Amino acid sequence: MTRVQDVYPSERVSLREVGLRDGLQLVKTFPSTAAKQHWLRDEYGAGVRHFEVGSFLPAKTFPQFADVRDIVKTVATLPGAHGVALALNERGVNEALASGVAEIASVVSATEEHSQANANRSREQAIANVKRLCELRDASPHKPIVNAAISMALGCSITGPVDPREVIKIAEKCLEAGVDFVAVADTVGFAGPKQVGELTKAIVKMSGTKPVCVHLHDTRGMGIANASAALDAGARILDGSLGGLGGCPFAPGATGNVVFEDLVFLCESKGFNTAIDIEKLVAVRSILRSEMPNETLYGGLARAGLPVRKASVAA
Amino acid sequence: MTRVQDVYPSERVSLREVGLRDGLQLVKTFPSTAAKQHWLRDEYGAGVRHFEVGSFLPAKTFPQFADVRDIVKTVATLPGAHGVALALNERGVNEALASGVAEIASVVSATEEHSQANANRSREQAIANVKRLCELRDASPHKPIVNAAISMALGCSITGPVDPREVIKIAEKCLEAGVDFVAVADTVGFAGPKQVGELTKAIVKMSGTKPVCVHLHDTRGMGIANASAALDAGARILDGSLGGLGGCPFAPGATGNVVFEDLVFLCESKGFNTAIDIEKLVAVRSILRSEMPNETLYGGLARAGLPVRKASVAA
Numbered sequence: 001m002t003r004v005q006d007v008y009p010s011e012r013v014s015l016r017e018v019g020l021r022d023g024l025q026l027v028k029t030f031p032s033t034a035a036k037q038h039w040l041r042d043e044y045g046a047g048v049r050h051f052e053v054g055s056f057l058p059a060k061t062f063p064q065f066a067d068v069r070d071i072v073k074t075v076a077t078l079p080g081a082h083g084v085a086l087a088l089n090e091r092g093v094n095e096a097l098a099s100g101v102a103e104i105a106s107v108v109s110a111t112e113e114h115s116q117a118n119a120n121r122s123r124e125q126a127i128a129n130v131k132r133l134c135e136l137r138d139a140s141p142h143k144p145i146v147n148a149a150i151s152m153a154l155g156c157s158i159t160g161p162v163d164p165r166e167v168i169k170i171a172e173k174c175l176e177a178g179v180d181f182v183a184v185a186d187t188v189g190f191a192g193p194k195q196v197g198e199l200t201k202a203i204v205k206m207s208g209t210k211p212v213c214v215h216l217h218d219t220r221g222m223g224i225a226n227a228s229a230a231l232d233a234g235a236r237i238l239d240g241s242l243g244g245l246g247g248c249p250f251a252p253g254a255t256g257n258v259v260f261e262d263l264v265f266l267c268e269s270k271g272f273n274t275a276i277d278i279e280k281l282v283a284v285r286s287i288l289r290s291e292m293p294n295e296t297l298y299g300g301l302a303r304a305g306l307p308v309r310k311a312s313v314a315a
Numbered sequence: 316m317t318r319v320q321d322v323y324p325s326e327r328v329s330l331r332e333v334g335l336r337d338g339l340q341l342v343k344t345f346p347s348t349a350a351k352q353h354w355l356r357d358e359y360g361a362g363v364r365h366f367e368v369g370s371f372l373p374a375k376t377f378p379q380f381a382d383v384r385d386i387v388k389t390v391a392t393l394p395g396a397h398g399v400a401l402a403l404n405e406r407g408v409n410e411a412l413a414s415g416v417a418e419i420a421s422v423v424s425a426t427e428e429h430s431q432a433n434a435n436r437s438r439e440q441a442i443a444n445v446k447r448l449c450e451l452r453d454a455s456p457h458k459p460i461v462n463a464a465i466s467m468a469l470g471c472s473i474t475g476p477v478d479p480r481e482v483i484k485i486a487e488k489c490l491e492a493g494v495d496f497v498a499v500a501d502t503v504g505f506a507g508p509k510q511v512g513e514l515t516k517a518i519v520k521m522s523g524t525k526p527v528c529v530h531l532h533d534t535r536g537m538g539i540a541n542a543s544a545a546l547d548a549g550a551r552i553l554d555g556s557l558g559g560l561g562g563c564p565f566a567p568g569a570t571g572n573v574v575f576e577d578l579v580f581l582c583e584s585k586g587f588n589t590a591i592d593i594e595k596l597v598a599v600r601s602i603l604r605s606e607m608p609n610e611t612l613y614g615g616l617a618r619a620g621l622p623v624r625k626a627s628v629a630a
Contacts, residue, residue, distance in 0.1 A: 262537070265537070
């Protein structure tokens with residue numbers, strides 16, 4: 001049984017590489033299993049400890065996640081590394097539990113409209129699904145961590161603005177259902193830092209001793225500013241993807257998650273020790289470039305390198 | 316005589332398009348005078364009112380600014396538009412005064428090492444230069460606004476970290492010398508939002524009723540986060556360039572200023588009314604693309620468009 005405080009200690013920031021899941025959600029060409037393992041191991045070597053590794057979705061529709069069990073196993077071989085996998089229905093949950101993955105992520109849409117359009121179910125049904133996931137987790141031998149991500153929590157591709165009170169209500173129901181923590185997701189990158197800070201603050205307050213994750217997309221260039229606001233508001237789990245890999249299903253050509261290496265730089269600049277080596281992390285991009293030559297990679301650190309650290313010449 | 320409070324009212328945010336100066340500082344190919352005028356007029360049409368239009372530098376070395384007098388005149392024809400030009404020595408200042416430009420920008424390096432290496436003068440000499448500029452301004456018929464930008468204020472390409480107390484001291488001396496306001500510049504994009512916020516807060520406090528400008532580069536992807544921190548700390552003048560045009564002389568291949576259109580989105584998302592139409596602004600990028608096809612343009616709004624504003628379907 002994995003205790004959430006051991007995996008996500010409240011006194012530090014946990015940065016999760018979600019490129020292997022969210023980053024690959026929309027791609028046509030994806031890395032081989034060996035390349036994914038290489039990617040994982042090299043990021044682990046750079047100091048990364050939290051990885052979203054894939055989804056338990058039908059392999060026919062999502063062949064990029066067909067090897068999710070292998071990737072779960074790879075993470076398990078790395079001391080101190082933590083793997084997360086997404087499961088959206090009971091079949092997926094049972095498969096995820098059988099895989100031995102240390103954390104299972106679930107999703108509830110913030111708006112009824114998006115829930116129906118995207119998952120063909122109401123938000124109440126999605127919350128019942130989360131509850132069922134928690135029951136299955138409780139009955140399992142290894143009792144993985146369970147989280148619920150609230151998608152479209154900061155703006156919806158269908159309705160536009162989202163009432164934060166609705167999001168807080170859904171988050172509360174997910175915690176009541178038994179999840180270890182909730183994640184607030186700006187799925188389509190609609191928000192600015194003020195909105196992210198305010199919602200995060202409310203969710204942090206409501207979550208009590210439980211951690212809060214903020215999952216941001218850089219769709220409109222606000223990703224790092226929003227991450228900064230989330231940290232200021234008390235979130236201690238942030239998601240990102242190497243090179244900002246990924247996209248947005250509702251904005252063709254848009255960027256994906258917050259650039260992971262820039263997120264590390266942000267945290268360090270704010271005084272949070274991530275124990276991640278940015279130069280080693282940037283070097284891992286070469287795997288993505290060779291495996292997915294058509295995907296655009298983003299990021300300031302990769303372009304410019306680290307700042308000068310100390311005087312290189314005398315006055 | 317232009318009063319600084321009329322040009323930069325304290326109750327709102329003034330966003331300055333610096334692409335025509337800082338954005339063109341390093342380019343090999345640059346827009347024709349007609350294209351610059353087109354760029355200016357179209358941004359004016361989108362609601363932009365503050366423009367840095369060029370430098371009074373030797374036309375042989377900086378042919379991109381040879382037409383600065385024409386651009387100054389173009390801005391003067393647009394009601395409510397405000398033009399700024401850079402002048403680095405007494406010859407430049409006299410030319411700037413003769414041009415009738417409404418604001419003259421000067422520069423002092425934050426570190427002695429950079430001041431010597433970049434301008435071949437001490438910081439004290441640079442401050443004396445600012446004082447002389449203010450005297451010449453006082454003796455001029457139209458008395459333009461004068462600002463002093465403190466370059467490398469948040470990190471230096473030579474020394475690395477910069478002591479904020481040094482920056483505050485230099486800013487104080489510039490204000491004593493008679494400038495209307497100081498600009499804090501993260502010339503090489505070294506800083507994160509915590510550092511930007513803290514320095515801005517101190518400069519705002521020291522500046523009293525005078526406005527404070529924060530000039531940021533997006534070199535390491537922190538530009539928008541830093542702008543957000545600068546706003547939170549009380550800065551009300553921010554610089555940016557359309558498409559993030561420009562570069563960094565100390566990081567080849569790096570991005571330039573903060574992306575102007577994303578900066579507008581940030582301000583609006585924080586509740587500041589900029590009176591700038593983002594869609595019209597994004598459309599102006601076509602001029603840059605056709606005039607400088609080899610320059611990479613950046614920006615989230617240009618890629619993804621504005622968020623959905625209101626419900627487009629019923630539940």
